[in-house]
Amino acid sequence: MAIGELQNSVAVITGASSGIGAATAQAMSRAGMRVVLAARRVDRLRDLAANIHANGGEAVVFEIDVAQAGSNEQLLAHATRAFGVVDVVFANAGYGAEMAVHDMSMTEIREMFEVNFFSATELISLAAREMIAQNRPGHLLMTSSCLSKFTIPYLGMYAATKAAQAMVTRSMRFELAPHGIEVSSVHPVSTATEFFQQASLRGGMDPQGKTVANHAPKMFIQTPEQVANAIVRCLRKPKSEVWTSLAVRLASGIINAFPGMYDIALRKQAKEMLHSQKKRLNRVKN
Template sequence: MKRIDGTVAFITGASSGIGAALAEEFARRGADVVLAARRARRLEEVAERVRGHGRRALAVSCDVTRDGDLEAAVAQGLSAFGRLDWVVANAGFGVAGAMHKLQIEDVRRQFETNVFGVLRTFYAAREALLASRGCLAIMGSVSGELAFPKGGPYSMSKFAVRALAQVLWYELGRKGVDVTLIEPGFVESEIRQVDNLGVHDPERPDTMPRWLRARADVAARKMVRAIVRRRRKVVVTGHGRLAVMLERLAPGLVAWLVRRYGGRFGR
């Protein structure tokens, strides 16, 4: 395990799921962590787990859909720790439903978090990243390589951030900043318990079979390894890598399978 002592990670969407697991993994490797998300109480719980690894943690309540929140969060992180080396634009959720049953506002809401939230994170942290010659990690998805029925807005948003990550990798690399695109498959998280308005309902059943969901801590370990190694892209979970490979090698077969079976687990 490569140690990253003396560095600082900034993570959005850090109050649960992948974001919380990433915070602990960065701490396990020696980084201090700035945790950003809307739910202050949950953030502080994650911060305590980070401190349990012997690292410093700062919990900052913010909303990636609000202009100014990320700038304030980054400023607090810099004030507390003096630098940012690893910035993970992780906050996101999924609007579900057949496109012909959704409204334009559903798609706009999806992009406000999953695309503009990533942009707000980047713009708020860009000077700090340039100063540290750090790494920006963008949370994409296998759905950014292959769209699925009842997941149109989500796939659209993840296709968009895949393009953004590619452009930023070209542009920032010449300035010493690396960009890592993370594309997970199905991972244990609250995303399938969040409705189309972005509201979490802990009573909502997760329709994804448990055997398909990777543990968040296992996924986070692979993600952080890719980030600290400054890899350009990493696809996490075996089924995710298989889906991406098949889409490239046998797109006709994948299209037939997705049309026939792809909507089975949608809300």
């Protein structure tokens, strides 16, 4: 594909069974792209593929646990068998856990880095090597987060995985430019997907309680379709970072310039959330 020309190009999408990944698959298909849908919940992928086919698009499904060794090679091989080439790779699979850093076991920390960072990095690196070997242009993207630029209590480890993603994509953007390969990171703000409920449940929290999601200002909550449409715009006209909220983007700059001011806001939030966290800890101990 020539960069920016999407008709008939082929995209591989991890985390396509829900939320941002599913919405992006639909948006890419509407833009004329052929899509490879990857996640663990294959029944959901099949439903999504059926919907895409019903609307005249082309989609194939691949069941993957991105934490499993060798799974990324298998995914890219499956995509190439199905469509002949891979033009776009969207490493989007990921999750959070609403937990204080000191309460996480090293196994939990390593698992989160495995899915969010190591596997996503491996996937786009493998794709980059194939594109270079075939002398083909392409576009590689990762879903990072606004939390790659600042953090909040009880999502600190998650934010660390997202900051790591933002750093490698930024660097790869320049390393791969001489090969005609674009690299972009996506920085959603609070998006209405299964993410926060899953993060609360993983952390042993009551999703109805004082969770991180319930603290997010409602005015900043977005739909996965908003993120998906911004990603397709980035494919048409590549840029380094995809943001869907100028306010949060500007706020991240201010937070980094004046960390003392941000401390005041975070101390208040952390105090309110501590009660729920204690309940979680008690439940874990019992």
